[in-house]
Amino acid sequence: MYRYDEFDERFVRERVAQFTDQVARRLDGSLTEDEFKPLRLKNGVYLQLHAYMLRIAVPYGTLNSQQLRQLALIGERYDRGYGHFTTRQNLQFNWPKLRDVPAILGLLADVEMHCIQTSGNCIRNVTADHFAGVAQDEIEDPRPTAELIRQWSSAHPEFSYLPRKFKIAVTGAEADRAVIKAHDIGLRLRRHPETHETCYEISVGGGLGRTPMIGKVVRDYLPKKDLLAYLEAIMRVYNLEGRRDNKYKARVKILVHEIGAEEFTRRVEAEFAQLDGPSINADPEEVARIAAYFAPPRYEVLPAVSNTLEAAKAANPAFARWVEVNTVPHKAPGYTALTISLKPIGQAPGDATSEQMRRVADLAERYSFDELRVTHAQNLVLPHVRQRDLYAIWQQLGEAGLATANVGLVTDIISCPGLDYCALATARSIPIAQAIQSRFADEARQREIGPLGIKISGCINACGHHHVGHIGILGLEKRGIESYQITLGGDATENAAIGEILGPGLAAEEVPDAIERIVSVYLAARSEGESFIDNVRRIGLAPFKAAFQETARAAA
């Protein structure tokens, strides 16, 4: 993985010093609260419902064990012994004291980490496929691109005071595991059909929130060398033309929507044509320097299938089920990528205690070339595990309460922190997630239902990605009562789609019943091997709406 050189190191240290100075200037009155707020946000310090929150960047979700141990330490020393992994592949601490923030930033800098641009109206922490570098369907590792963008976007002189926040995601695979179509810019590495060179397909104007939209492709095949100049052109058009009269209409998706994708593309291309690409883009040696850090580790030469694993599976059905659900095929024979579920039944999705973080760090160090990933689904991944080690890993995860076999299943729920923590939330999310998990706790039943993504947001801002949930749940507040709106048919993959609302909002206690009825319709109507989302697409919304109406009537 990427390691800082002297320049990166100095930049992060200078950033800590700058923020420390900004805090001092706030305290002596040089900066007003209004002036200080955007500076604080750009350093990850967020004012929450009960306390400050600190959002730590995990660029493209990649971590090593030393970094995870440092996060565990910070959680213990400055929080309440745990942290929360988010849909942006970040880690949030919910209870740090403002006065401790400079010290925390220093501890992060010690392990090549930071909170830079995890909030505020700037280019946010870049995300990527959590199976980058290991997935069998990958054309090229997206992380060198993401790292190049991380550097380029850090303290960008022109694009640090944008109309609104700006999110970029990168994928290098056939399957989209980075939700690129729900980002302001989504980059997909793909091969040019004639030249066979890898290029970028560039989508702009996706996003969730109160106006969910799927990104539109503005370039099918951008040569890789032109990346930074092309991004500059997009950002300049957005910075100049994006609306600033209304913060709810300030995202680039609104600009693309209002002037049309064709006109937006025309403006970007006109700006791009004016740019002196070679003076802006990184030179090939720099790109190669970054890429070298993401070279595959030295895998052992192993048979494609491990007899040790097969024997352990045969002897232990619970282990076999966990392997089936939580691992995916790997580029290297005899290896697998393992997802560690942070969704044990009844817990807050995405939370991990400091002790669990240390346990995972130990496993990454011992079994996964010292590397791990944070997923946008709020889980962790050990990307390079020998199949023959899985049994030992499973046992150790079990001791830490981390061996839940539910990745991609109905209890692997994405959920924002909701009203329990968030100042923006209008309803609780975590208790809803917990109630649904409890309802579907039976493992056999979960497997029978198969892949099903439930995503919950506690407000219209959609941090829980409910719009792209197969089943989405949006918590709202109506006349002082929490009300939950259910959507169906959303999809976060390469077939990205926004879900449709099923009917009137439900009370919190009615939500598990409603999900149950939706699932029953699917189970009754599905054909052999058909997944939930495929079934919804085939039979349409009507049968689900009818069942949903029954829930609403029963509740009335």
Added chain:
Amino acid sequence: MPLLDRTGSREDRWTLSEGAAIGNIPAALVPWEVLAEALDAQEPEQVIGVLIPNNVPFAELAPFLPRLTLVAIAFPAYSDGRGFSLARQIRRLGFAGEIRASGPLIADQFAYALSCGFDTIELPEANAARQPVPQWLHAKDSFSATYQRGYGESGRNVLDQRRAARAAAPVAAE
């Protein structure tokens, strides 16, 4: 109003005119709406600058640039970054006069403004009083290098420094 450049406080030689009547003001700063009219009245010894809102389309401004000595871009709020992009476009066309940011900027934006092509910052009195000049000069030098090429002084960016270091490094003996 207080004015500063990269070296500190600076006298302002420009006089803002109400309308197009610039009389014999030696350095006349005129509002965007009356620029064409003011240029028609320009005397040989006179220099003219324009104060533009930050939403002026660059294509409309460009034809005037060869006759201007100063372009002042209004910042309605420091969080409104349109002025940075506008300055970049003006410089790209080869404008060699002064570009001024006019409005309630903060010291932390000084380095950004300079590297996007601004020369001067004109602050409202209250902002200048809260943020004395030494804070601006300190903030300007907070970072020894930046990650973007093509902004500000070349050689101050990380990518070019890495490139220079590679060029200077002895070839590895492998």
